[in-house]
Amino acid sequence: MNEPIIELKGLTKSYGSVRAVDQLDLTIYKGEIFGLLGPNGAGKTTSILMMLGLTEPTAGTAYVCGKNATRNPIAVKKKVGYLPDNVGFYDSMTALENLSFIARLNGHAPLDAEKKAISMLEQVGLSNDIHKKTGAYSRGMKQRLGLADVLIKDPEVVILDEPTLGIDPSGVSEFLALIKQLSRQQGLTVLLSSHHLQQVQRVCDRVGIFVGGKLLVEGNIDTLARNLLNKEGYTTSVSLQEVYQDTQLFESALYHLEGVRTVAVRGDVIETVCDRDMTPEIVRTLVNNGADIVAVHKKDYALDDIYEKYFENNKTENYTHEKSDRLFGKSLFRKRKSNV
Amino acid sequence: MKNPIGYLGNRFLGKEKATSEKKIEPMAPINVLINKEVAAHIRSWRFIVLIVLVVLTFVASLYVSSGNLRSAFGNPQDPDKSFLYLKLLTTTDNSIPPFHVFLNFLAPLLGIALGFDAVNAEQNGGTLTRLMAQPIYRDNLLFAKFAGPMILVSTLFTSLVLLMLGGGLISTGVRIEPQEVIRIAGFVVISLIYVGFWLSLSIFLSIKFRQSATSALTAIGIWLFFTVFFPIVINLIVRSFLPNPNYISEQEFLKYNELILNMLRLSPSQLYTDATTTLLSPSVRSLGPITMEQMIGAIPAPLSFRDSLMIVWPQVSGLTAATVVCFALSYFVFMRREVRS
Numbered sequence: 001m002n003e004p005i006i007e008l009k010g011l012t013k014s015y016g017s018v019r020a021v022d023q024l025d026l027t028i029y030k031g032e033i034f035g036l037l038g039p040n041g042a043g044k045t046t047s048i049l050m051m052l053g054l055t056e057p058t059a060g061t062a063y064v065c066g067k068n069a070t071r072n073p074i075a076v077k078k079k080v081g082y083l084p085d086n087v088g089f090y091d092s093m094t095a096l097e098n099l100s101f102i103a104r105l106n107g108h109a110p111l112d113a114e115k116k117a118i119s120m121l122e123q124v125g126l127s128n129d130i131h132k133k134t135g136a137y138s139r140g141m142k143q144r145l146g147l148a149d150v151l152i153k154d155p156e157v158v159i160l161d162e163p164t165l166g167i168d169p170s171g172v173s174e175f176l177a178l179i180k181q182l183s184r185q186q187g188l189t190v191l192l193s194s195h196h197l198q199q200v201q202r203v204c205d206r207v208g209i210f211v212g213g214k215l216l217v218e219g220n221i222d223t224l225a226r227n228l229l230n231k232e233g234y235t236t237s238v239s240l241q242e243v244y245q246d247t248q249l250f251e252s253a254l255y256h257l258e259g260v261r262t263v264a265v266r267g268d269v270i271e272t273v274c275d276r277d278m279t280p281e282i283v284r285t286l287v288n289n290g291a292d293i294v295a296v297h298k299k300d301y302a303l304d305d306i307y308e309k310y311f312e313n314n315k316t317e318n319y320t321h322e323k324s325d326r327l328f329g330k331s332l333f334r335k336r337k338s339n340v
Numbered sequence: 341m342k343n344p345i346g347y348l349g350n351r352f353l354g355k356e357k358a359t360s361e362k363k364i365e366p367m368a369p370i371n372v373l374i375n376k377e378v379a380a381h382i383r384s385w386r387f388i389v390l391i392v393l394v395v396l397t398f399v400a401s402l403y404v405s406s407g408n409l410r411s412a413f414g415n416p417q418d419p420d421k422s423f424l425y426l427k428l429l430t431t432t433d434n435s436i437p438p439f440h441v442f443l444n445f446l447a448p449l450l451g452i453a454l455g456f457d458a459v460n461a462e463q464n465g466g467t468l469t470r471l472m473a474q475p476i477y478r479d480n481l482l483f484a485k486f487a488g489p490m491i492l493v494s495t496l497f498t499s500l501v502l503l504m505l506g507g508g509l510i511s512t513g514v515r516i517e518p519q520e521v522i523r524i525a526g527f528v529v530i531s532l533i534y535v536g537f538w539l540s541l542s543i544f545l546s547i548k549f550r551q552s553a554t555s556a557l558t559a560i561g562i563w564l565f566f567t568v569f570f571p572i573v574i575n576l577i578v579r580s581f582l583p584n585p586n587y588i589s590e591q592e593f594l595k596y597n598e599l600i601l602n603m604l605r606l607s608p609s610q611l612y613t614d615a616t617t618t619l620l621s622p623s624v625r626s627l628g629p630i631t632m633e634q635m636i637g638a639i640p641a642p643l644s645f646r647d648s649l650m651i652v653w654p655q656v657s658g659l660t661a662a663t664v665v666c667f668a669l670s671y672f673v674f675m676r677r678e679v680r681s
Contacts, residue, residue, distance in 0.1 A: 055680075086466050104367055
């Protein structure tokens with residue numbers, strides 16, 4: 001389980017002055033499902049392309065299955081199945097023809113390829129539409145066909161770029177269950193990129209949050225939540241029975257406790273942020289000071305909050321980036337105009 | 341043996357069974373790709389339209405030439421009159437041009453139509469990324485894009501020409517000279533190189549431009565430029581510095597004439613016209629002007645195939661070079677290109 005299968009070291013890709021991927025270090029182990037999370041334009045697809053040798057990194061190395069993806073992409077592509085974010089098929093060919101074409105490209109003899117394609121189509125649940133032209137396939141069916149297309153080469157690693165984009169909710173859960181099942185059955189390593197948190201949360205062993213070309217954190221979801229709690233502080237909110245006129249008393253009492261960072265009173269709710277989990281002490285102090293408590297709520301962090309928190313930190317930064325881009329665009333335009 | 345297809349099919353399957361024990365060799369990726377290209381083109385409406393177009397012009401020009409064959413064959417002034425099958429390809433009563441002139445227009449159309457969306461359609465359809473994620477070399481894909489249409493076009497031309505030869509044999513009963521066969525084969529080869537030039541140019545444009553409409557339009561623009569505007573432009577340029585022909589010596593006049601011709605030969609269609617005309621009319625001795633001194637003592641007689649080929653060798657190598665340059669350019673652009681949909 002702890003054998004690294006994808007190793008990225010200092011991977012960087014610049015487009016002109018813009019850094020799409022910045023010093024990415026990432027190790028993914030054999031047999032795990034790793035979720036690469038990030039907003040649009042964070043550099044997820046670029047990183048994936050570099051892992052497959054489809055684009056050259058500006059700096060750094062990408063090793064997949066022990067092979068250098070930049071220098072030896074063919075060896076990597078033999079072992080890695082890649083499902084691009086908007087996968088396309090030859091519309092004038094049937095699903096079976098599309099699949100057996102890919103199988104033949106991967107070194108299967110023609111008859112063999114057809115048999116293999118049929119069994120793959122059955123595996124992803126498309127056995128009724130084998131001879132249908134892919135032009136008539138729905139988005140969800142195409143995604144399943146894409147999965148069959150990835151699995152037909154018996155890969156060791158499967159890379160799925162936004163696999164759930166544009167499928168309806170029930171289709172998404174079916175699709176993810178299929179991925180999870182296949183990964184467990186065949187010991188596949190899966191790298192999943194997405195900006196949908198809930199979905200990723202459901203299937204991934206580990207996630208990495210990727211914003212502005214940088215991997216901010218990686219680890220399993222519990223670890224991430226704990227990290228965030230340590231950073232943001234533990235929040236306890238206490239609801240009182242009525243709105244007290246004199247809340248100064250409670251506030252000063254709470255501030256006397258060691259480890260309390262901030263206390264905020266909003267109507268009948270007192271919210272406290274502390275360095276560690278101090279819920280019992282807070283409650284005791286308040287009771288001793290004569291407050292009537294009706295509810296105590298300790299805030300937990302879900303992936304959503306984690307994600308939002310990290311995005312928020314970067315939003316301001318991104319905004320300035322965008323602005324400078326626009327300025328750049330404008331000046332370019334002006335330049336072109338003057339040339340004319 | 342009642343059903344020949346079934347019989348053949350059984351034979352085929354039987355053979356498969358026998359070899360399957362030895363383990364069937366998988367096809368090389370390049371062959372898989374070429375197979376797919378050919379199959380996709382054959383099934384497409386585009387190719388059917390092109391075939392209809394080519395066959396129609398071929399039949400029309402053949403009809404006109406066979407109507408005028410008797411007079412051309414009996415013309416004592418013509419040193420080529422004994423080459424019946426070459427006459428069949430070149431004779432016309434000026435109502436419509438002969439086939440090789442038609443092909444001067446049709447070949448670019450064939451090349452452009454079969455190549456203008458070679459790469460960008462795959463890219464826009466999202467199939468290019470999927471294809472590039474397979475263990476194949478990128479140049480294999482490019483070569484398949486070139487070889488697939490070339491196989492189709494060469495089959496089309498060869499079968500048309502063979503049909504013409506067969507039809508001619510049946511209707512006239514005249515024996516075909518070996519030299520004619522070689523010349524007609526040479527004509528087919530040069531036409532293929534010409535189609536190849538436009539095909540590789542349009543493949544290059546299809547890599548360069550993301551929209552297939554843009555690349556088609558650009559390719560047609562280049563074609564129009566060379567067939568319509570290029571001679572006009574050359575004319576304008578030369579006229580601006582050409583002295584009055586009345587005041588210069590004959591030598592100088594010839595020199596200017598040669599210059600104009602050489603500039604016209606920058607256009608691939610001019611090269612093609614030169615090459616096919618020379619190959620199909622054995623009596624053509626020179627593509628430039630000939631002085632009276634050179635003509636004195638010359639007997640108007642057909643040249644041998646080798647001599648005709650010598651005359652057009654620069655044209656043929658020029659066309660081949662242009663094709664190779666276009667292909668190399670597309671290779672250069674495509675090899676290190678980032679592939680994303």
